[in-house]
Amino acid sequence: MDIKIQCCGIVLMLVMIYFYSRQKKVQLNTEKAFWRVFCVTLACISLDVISLYAIKYINVLPRILVSIICRAYLTSLVLVALCSLIYICLDVYKKRSEYRKVIFHWLYIAAPAAILIFVLPIHYQHKEGTVYYTYGPAVFVTYISAFVFLLATLWYSAKEKTKINQRRREAVVFWMVIWIGAAWVQFFFNQLLIVGYACAIGIMVVYLKLENPETNLDRKTGLFNHSALMQYLRQLYGKEENFSVLSLILKQPKMLQANNIDDIELELVSYLFRIPNVLLFKNSGDEIIIVFLNKGDAEKWITILDKRFYRGWGVDLTIFLQPDWIYIPDANVVSTAEDILYLMRYARENYKEMADKRMLSIDKEIVRQMRNEKEIEQMIMDAIEKNRVEVYYQPIYSTKEHQFTSAEALVRIRDSEGKMVPPGVFIDIAEQNGMILKLGEIVFEKVCRFLKGINTGQYGIHYIEVNLSVVQCAFEHLAETYINIMEKHKLSPKLINLEITESASLSAKKILLDNMKVLMDYGIRFSLDDFGTGQSNLNYIVDMPVDIVKFDRDMTRAYFENGRAKYVMDAAMHMIQGMKLKIVSEGIETEEQYKTMEALGISYIQGYYFSKPLPEKEFLEFLTLQNK
Ligand code: C2E
Ligand code: MG
Numbered sequence: 001m002d003i004k005i006q007c008c009g010i011v012l013m014l015v016m017i018y019f020y021s022r023q024k025k026v027q028l029n030t031e032k033a034f035w036r037v038f039c040v041t042l043a044c045i046s047l048d049v050i051s052l053y054a055i056k057y058i059n060v061l062p063r064i065l066v067s068i069i070c071r072a073y074l075t076s077l078v079l080v081a082l083c084s085l086i087y088i089c090l091d092v093y094k095k096r097s098e099y100r101k102v103i104f105h106w107l108y109i110a111a112p113a114a115i116l117i118f119v120l121p122i123h124y125q126h127k128e129g130t131v132y133y134t135y136g137p138a139v140f141v142t143y144i145s146a147f148v149f150l151l152a153t154l155w156y157s158a159k160e161k162t163k164i165n166q167r168r169r170e171a172v173v174f175w176m177v178i179w180i181g182a183a184w185v186q187f188f189f190n191q192l193l194i195v196g197y198a199c200a201i202g203i204m205v206v207y208l209k210l211e212n213p214e215t216n217l218d219r220k221t222g223l224f225n226h227s228a229l230m231q232y233l234r235q236l237y238g239k240e241e242n243f244s245v246l247s248l249i250l251k252q253p254k255m256l257q258a259n260n261i262d263d264i265e266l267e268l269v270s271y272l273f274r275i276p277n278v279l280l281f282k283n284s285g286d287e288i289i290i291v292f293l294n295k296g297d298a299e300k301w302i303t304i305l306d307k308r309f310y311r312g313w314g315v316d317l318t319i320f321l322q323p324d325w326i327y328i329p330d331a332n333v334v335s336t337a338e339d340i341l342y343l344m345r346y347a348r349e350n351y352k353e354m355a356d357k358r359m360l361s362i363d364k365e366i367v368r369q370m371r372n373e374k375e376i377e378q379m380i381m382d383a384i385e386k387n388r389v390e391v392y393y394q395p396i397y398s399t400k401e402h403q404f405t406s407a408e409a410l411v412r413i414r415d416s417e418g419k420m421v422p423p424g425v426f427i428d429i430a431e432q433n434g435m436i437l438k439l440g441e442i443v444f445e446k447v448c449r450f451l452k453g454i455n456t457g458q459y460g461i462h463y464i465e466v467n468l469s470v471v472q473c474a475f476e477h478l479a480e481t482y483i484n485i486m487e488k489h490k491l492s493p494k495l496i497n498l499e500i501t502e503s504a505s506l507s508a509k510k511i512l513l514d515n516m517k518v519l520m521d522y523g524i525r526f527s528l529d530d531f532g533t534g535q536s537n538l539n540y541i542v543d544m545p546v547d548i549v550k551f552d553r554d555m556t557r558a559y560f561e562n563g564r565a566k567y568v569m570d571a572a573m574h575m576i577q578g579m580k581l582k583i584v585s586e587g588i589e590t591e592e593q594y595k596t597m598e599a600l601g602i603s604y605i606q607g608y609y610f611s612k613p614l615p616e617k618e619f620l621e622f623l624t625l626q627n628k
């Protein structure tokens with residue numbers, strides 16, 4: 001009797017079980033399921049060997065004992081197949097209730113199979129010194145039911161492709177294929193008892209490729225990593241558990257050297273390891289996330305940690321770190337792992353001032369605002385995809401030529417119900433997530449197409465002003481992209497005037513100047529928008545090669561309402577006019593305002609006094625009527 005192959009399988013399984021049991025684990029359901037697979041497979045291969053001996057000594061052992069051992073082995077084979085199916089179902093059914101329902105269905109098939117294996121006849125092949133195996137109806141049922149479970153596992157892997165982690169799918173498919181292959185070989189050459197060993201090899205592949213707990217650890221700190229965090233959070237949401245999350249980022253004092261930072265981080269981490277019944281994760285960046293399963297514990301430990309931070313770190317407790325804390329008392333204010341991380345990032349970006357006051361606790365209001373922002377993001381995306389971006393034109397009156405000689409192109413989008421959404425609602429969000437680049441291109445393309453389609457001379461239009469966001473201005477390929485669009489439409493660059501605003505960062509200013517140079521060489525001119533708001537200062541006009549300065553609506557309003565603002569505007573006006581630049585006064589709403597601006601020598605007037613922004617057709621009708 002040759003049991004070398006089975007013994008190799010047993011040794012392999014024991015080695016893997018030894019390592020696996022000693023590794024630090026996240027308590028994921030997949031880990032538990034995998035552990036089950038390990039144990040059942042080890043039992044199966046061991047029973048395989050025991051059953052061979054039982055058959056060999058069938059003449060000396062009680063018949064009933066041999067029967068029980070062989071049937072136990074057959075049942076364990078079915079169990080291994082069932083465990084592989086359960087393992088893959090964990091990925092497919094994230095909700096605990098759905099998962100349980102499906103597993104119960106499969107158990108309804110497994111239970112009668114096990115009963116049949118124990119009641120149907122079984123025969124033994126035991127030619128002295130050669131081959132030992134079982135056959136008969138009980139074996140037949142074993143093969144059929146194991147095969148059904150294996151096929152079901154493969155079927156799930158193929159059908160629920162998107163739901164199953166790709167690495168898991170590949171590993172499990174490999175495991176199933178070598179297993180079925182081995183069963184096939186053993187079926188035809190029944191002296192080759194390789195099924196158990198093949199199964200152990202398959203499990204080893206899954207272990208190395210996917211279930212090695214080391215891959216869930218952050219090497220430097222020993223905390224669980226981002227991938228483990230996502231899996232764990234998904235599991236908690238799947239189970240509909242209530243939990244609290246504390247995220248902390250350390251603001252390190254500037255003079256701290258790089259190696260000191262690492263030491264301090266390790267000191268903090270070892271302190272955090274003292275917190276009982278929590279899992280600690282190192283998320284991307286320097287963020288440490290603590291998941292508490294009990295809100296009371298969370299609050300108690302936050303107070304303790306807070307006190308600890310006052311005591312300082314390092315050997316002499318002389319290094320003081322300021323944590324940037326975010327605390328989510330009830331994680332079920334959102335319902336997915338992705339959302340909770342998004343929520344923390346959102347809170348950190350938008351409520352920085354509050355986070356500076358040591359800890360920011362996330363309440364329903366912050367969640368509401370985040371949802372609102374997400375909805376707007378979706379709306380912008382839909383508008384871009386479904387061509388619901390529109391451009392309105394607000395006429396600009398020339399006080400010298402006494403007619404409308406230009407207009408400002410202003411973007412609008414329609415929501416799914418067809419309602420018009422003004423830029424005030426979405427521009428900031430589009431700037432934050434970068435969608436403004438695409439949106440800006442669409443607006444520019446539409447303006448070019450519009451200008452190409454009309455006889456501008458006939459309408460008295462010299463050029464159209466198009467807004468550029470600071471994000472677009474800091475985009476290295478802006479000039480190239482805009483020139484390409486103009487080339488495509490064969491549009492004269494003289495018809496375009498781009499509006500820029502002051503950008504805070506120096507690097508952004510440098511890129512903007514490079515972009516401006518290329519575009520100006522091409523023939524496009526520029527205006528400086530929003531002058532007179534917090535975003536502008538006089539130096540900027542000196543630095544920026546613009547032809548026009550646009551006085552913001554706030555500045556115009558202040559001119560009429562605030563005696564001092566008058567002097568500021570007068571001074572600015574003289575300086576700008578001294579530089580031979582033109583001025584557009586925005587937000588002119590009344591005849592009195594218009595007359596005053598005209599008397600001051602302002603070159604262009606824009607405002608509701610003349611017209612609100614208009615859609616293309618109405619804008620052309622307006623020009624036809626007014627520019628006679
Ligand atoms: P802006 O470039 O300063 O545009 C002028 C804004 O003032 C427009 O608001 C216009 O409708 C409004 N306005 C003009 N005259 C009056 C008036 O007499 N009274 C009042 N109450 N408002 C007046 P809108 O269209 O809502 O645009 C707001 C801002 O959104 C724009 O300010 C601009 O910064 C941005 N924006 C609009 N379109 C675009 C675009 O295509 N790209 C980029 N990047 N930003 C845009
Ligand atoms: Mg503008």
Ligand code: MG
Nearest residue numbers: 529530550586
């Ligand atoms: Mg403006």
